[in-house]
Amino acid sequence: MSVTGRPTSRDVARVAGVSQATVSLVLGGKWRGRVSERTAAAVRTAADELGYRPNLAARSLRLGQTRTALLVVPALTHEYFARIYTGAARVAAEHGFGVVLYPSPAGIGPAPDPFGSARAAIDGVIASSMAADALSGIGDGGLPLVMLDSEPAPAGGAPTVNLAVADGIRQVTRHLLGLGHRRFAHIAADVDTWTFRVRTETVAAELAGVDGVRLRTERCALDVEAARAAARRALGGPGPRPTVLLCDGDVLAAGACKAARGLGLRVPQDLSVSGFDDLALATALDPELTSVALPAEEVGAAGMSALLALLAGSPVVPAELPVELVVRSSTAPPPPSP
Template sequence: MTTGSARPTSRDVARVAGVSQATVSLVLGDKWRGRVSERTAGAVREAAVTLGYRPNLAARSLRLGSTRTALLVVPALTHEYFARVYAGAARVAAAHDFGVVLYPSPEGTGIARDPFGSARAAIDGMIASSMAADALANIGDGGLPLVMLDSDPDAPGGAATVNLAVADGIRQVTRHLLGLGHRRFAHLAADVDTWTFRVRAEAVEAELRSAGALLRTERSALDTGAARRAAERVLTGPGPRPTALLCDGDILAAGACKAARGLGIDVPGDLSVTGFDDLSLATALDPELTTVRLPAEEVGARGMTALLAVLEGRPPGLTELPVELIPRASSGPAPR
């Protein structure tokens, strides 16, 4: 039995048993026969007893599909990327007579209150961005099926995942800049500790190390003001000024372009700037932004498809969606 006030969740059971949350839902919902082994089912039941886990009965009724509603948890409604994710999820949901409730974490990447309180019978399952993962801590668990977006696929006992090929995207833009002759780089990195941004940082470092290029990393909050200040620190700091500025997002790149303009640095004549996302903002900037296009609607669609598979007791499989470099006028040859 656990001690303290925290109620054990199905995620805890999955971790102790060494299985996925979907498997826990199948076993504790008595729908496991023919889908998982007797040994696995026994391990799940033993873990549940050891932890003192008791599934919420209202939530358990949801897994039968009676409400046909999914909850999509995102860090913010104001970001175009997550609006597109919602559009993709809603499209697939509608084709299967499901609805999608969109729920932003009020503090962005922080903990959110439970949007349903005791009325957890309002949803069948959840799709959540890894940037809003902390929000799940206060959203009633009840053994609800869960699909994570942009999340570590190798996390022990983790949920089904739908990911973007972010490492490949960073490699594409880094090789593009190396091909233009750049050897002094700065990485304007998002100051958010999630899998997707860790992967980007690791890929940038590995690519530039193998090319023998110089790299400075500067972290920034995800807004243009913070990005402008971070870019100013990079561009006015000691040592040789970078000729290429890799940004973890188009919003960061917009702040970097403002910093360059304020310092009288020409983009791309003196400094190439690249983004990541391909938001509408990318073509509103002057010069237009070289960036990496992310198939946001497809992320939402695949997330909803994976959740439907979990609800039906089918393996959702691993999903990694390709991304595409979009070269535009903000990147050019390295200055002599």
């Protein structure tokens, strides 16, 4: 036992009956082909019994790496980004890495540049496109980078991990068309990033060739009250009232539901409302919200796996993860025309 009272690799070697070099190979994940399964198991058991944890700081100095990734997101107040962190941290831990989280102090929107102080302390970066303005210093620093929810880069650019956003919007739009809706209001997030541009473009493309369809788009901030105001504008605008509010996110859909109630409209009898993200909020609303489920933890996990591959010098291809429409009671056929 060391003078600090903490177990050392020598203690683990003694209990397991092996050399310190063998302990380093096993706990460093480099034992396959050099050490038997039985010996590796004995080392891990001894380490667990002693409560031994490798000195990652000393190891980093030897390897010239910090074994730390920086995850840049616009906010942790949004459940989606918290779940991304959970997935990234899980994969990182499996490979002896840590994840430092850098949320924008201002919430949803571009984060300030964190790289002046962090550049020397991290091995690579995983970043949401919604915090892309924080990434201006990466090119000069040569840090490996993986982008999330970002337009796929040309060959040689940063690898991307995306959701099938267009397919998700297509699913919900076709669901609403199948119910018989023809008067649509799109409550669109007023955020200039790839993921929201795709949503707007896909809604317009899906409705363009359908006879009798009317589409009105109202843009607003990613905020309940902003969405409430946008929904009121859509419902009170000139022409026949929309029969459905198709929202870019569940938070916007919550604002849309508030607007409907304020106008004396029932959801879904008088007005259908759909969301996107399938947050916990979707089932907290009454009626429960039709939404598109996004595998956020898988996005984080895939982003971390891609970064690990970059650090290992392995090729990384862009990834697109599937999404799924979850139909609940906030959508129904439109009311009969007066």
